[in-house]
Amino acid sequence: MELKGVDEVAEITGEDFKSGYYNPMKPLVITDLSKQWPAYDKWNWDYFNSVVGEVKVGVYNNIKSDAYTPVNTADDYMKFGQYIDMVRKGPAEWRIFLFNIFEHAPQLTQDFTWPEFLMKGFVKHYPMLFVGGEGSVTHMHFDIDLSHILHTQFGGRKRVLLFPFEEQHKLYRKPWEVMSFVNFEKYFDSHGSKLEMEKFPALKLARGYEVILEHGDTLFMPAGYWHHMEYLDSGFAMSFRALQSTVSGKLKGAWNLLGMRNIDTLLKKTAPQWWYNLKKEKTFRAAWKELENIGQ
Numbered sequence: 001m002e003l004k005g006v007d008e009v010a011e012i013t014g015e016d017f018k019s020g021y022y023n024p025m026k027p028l029v030i031t032d033l034s035k036q037w038p039a040y041d042k043w044n045w046d047y048f049n050s051v052v053g054e055v056k057v058g059v060y061n062n063i064k065s066d067a068y069t070p071v072n073t074a075d076d077y078m079k080f081g082q083y084i085d086m087v088r089k090g091p092a093e094w095r096i097f098l099f100n101i102f103e104h105a106p107q108l109t110q111d112f113t114w115p116e117f118l119m120k121g122f123v124k125h126y127p128m129l130f131v132g133g134e135g136s137v138t139h140m141h142f143d144i145d146l147s148h149i150l151h152t153q154f155g156g157r158k159r160v161l162l163f164p165f166e167e168q169h170k171l172y173r174k175p176w177e178v179m180s181f182v183n184f185e186k187y188f189d190s191h192g193s194k195l196e197m198e199k200f201p202a203l204k205l206a207r208g209y210e211v212i213l214e215h216g217d218t219l220f221m222p223a224g225y226w227h228h229m230e231y232l233d234s235g236f237a238m239s240f241r242a243l244q245s246t247v248s249g250k251l252k253g254a255w256n257l258l259g260m261r262n263i264d265t266l267l268k269k270t271a272p273q274w275w276y277n278l279k280k281e282k283t284f285r286a287a288w289k290e291l292e293n294i295g296q
Contacts, residue, residue, distance in 0.1 A: 001203055006162070006211040006219070014117040017220075022119055022148070025222040027162055027209055033218045034152045039111035039238075040216055043154050045084050048236075051105040053081030059094045062137045062185065083131070087234040092133030095231070101129045114240065118220075119148060121243040128239050132158075132231035140171065140180040140228040144261060146253035147241040149221040153213035156235020161187065163208035165224030169286040170206040175279045176264040178256070184228045202287035205294060213237075223249060 007021075008029040021028045034040050058074025076094075086092050102109050114122050132138070134156075142165060143149065161184060163171060172181040182200050186192040188210075197203055212232070213219055221227060223244050243250055267275040 001206045001208065003161070003208055003210045006209045008211075012118075017118050021220060022222070025164065025225075027211075027222065027225065028220045029211060029213070030218045030220070031214075031216065033115060034112070034154075034216045037112040039108075039154070042111055043108075043236075045088060045155070048101075049081050049084050051108070052101055053079065053084070055080045055101075055104050057083065057096050057099055059083060060097050062093045062135075062139075087131075087133035091135045092234070093135045093137070095130070095132035095136040095138065097130060097138075099129045099131065100126060102127060112238070115150065118150070119242050121148075121245060123147070123241045123243065126241060128241075129236060130239065131236040132229075133234045134231055136231045137185050138227075138229040140182060140184050140226055141178045142168075142224050142226045143221075143241075144178050144253070144256045145241070145243075146223045146249060146256065147243055148223050149225075150218055150240040150242075151213075151221060151237055152218040152239075153215060153237045154235060155215055156231065156233030157215075158213045158235060158237065159188070159210070159230045159232055160213060160219065161208060161210050161228040162221065163206055163226040164222075165226065167206050167208065167226065169283075169290050170202045171226055172200050172202070172283050172287055175282050176260055176267075177279070180226070181280065181283055186230070187228070200287070202290045205290055223253075 006027045006029050008031060010030070010032045012020075012028070012030060017028070020026070056077055057080050059076050059078060061075045074097075080096075080099075083094070083096065086094070109127075114124065116122065130138075130151075140161070173179070174181055182196070182203065183194040185194045187195045195203070208226075211219065215235075244253070264275075
């Protein structure tokens with residue numbers, strides 16, 4: 001793999017953002033965007049525990065999905081306050097995924113401002129909280145609705161690995177899914193890495209980005225970008241989603257949500273092993289074509 005750093009700015013005008021990052025679909029870190037929000041200093045474990053500690057949430061472990069696992073199925077459930085107590089004690093490879101905390105504590109929406117000078121189309125009913133203990137992993141995927149994402153990190157550091165959507169075959173994308181067959185966990189650690197380059201040789205052709213997000217950093221992930229995240233410390237982040245401005249982009253996102261996902265879930269229930277083997281065969285065939293193209 002060839003990885004480079006993500007551009008970083010303290011602040012940026014809407015015009016420069018659109019010309020330099022939004023239109024060319026290039027990631028960016030904005031370090032000072034959230035520093036203007038009350039949330040920057042106000043949001044912490046104690047505060048969240050006081051407002052939503054009794055809310056029951058789904059939690060996810062680090063195990064990658066298999067032939068029988070529907071996407072986004074929780075591995076366990078617990079009260080948010082119990083989860084906070086667990087991750088504060090140290091390494092805890094559990095995370096909370098797509099938690100709409102604002103349904104339970106709508107007052108939190110007063111703690112930030114929608115950055116509409118950067119882009120339009122924000123889905124304001126669904127800002128989402130992502131929470132993870134030290135060592136927890138969000139495996140390589142792209143967001144199914146193909147929205148643009150502004151992902152702001154609070155409390156703790158997170159390592160992020162990014163690839164443009166077009167790198168999908170080099171990343172061994174599972175057909176009819178948004179996931180990769182590859183386990184990128186600890187990809188940066190020569191001793192602890194689970195990255196099997198011999199098994200997935202097209203990975204060496206992939207070109208992407210990596211960045212470590214600190215408290216307050218906001219990462220712009222263009223629509224369809226593949227991302228893998230590892231919590232270096234226990235922490236949480238909030239994502240704003242913005243629909244693509246083009247009709248074709250909106251339609252592709254709708255198809256993924258309403259068509260592709262439902263077909264995949266149905267076949268995982270009715271013919272899981274056959275469906276898994278078929279997708280695996282198709283994936284490796286596409287990856288070999290990438291390798292052959294380089295050899296020509």
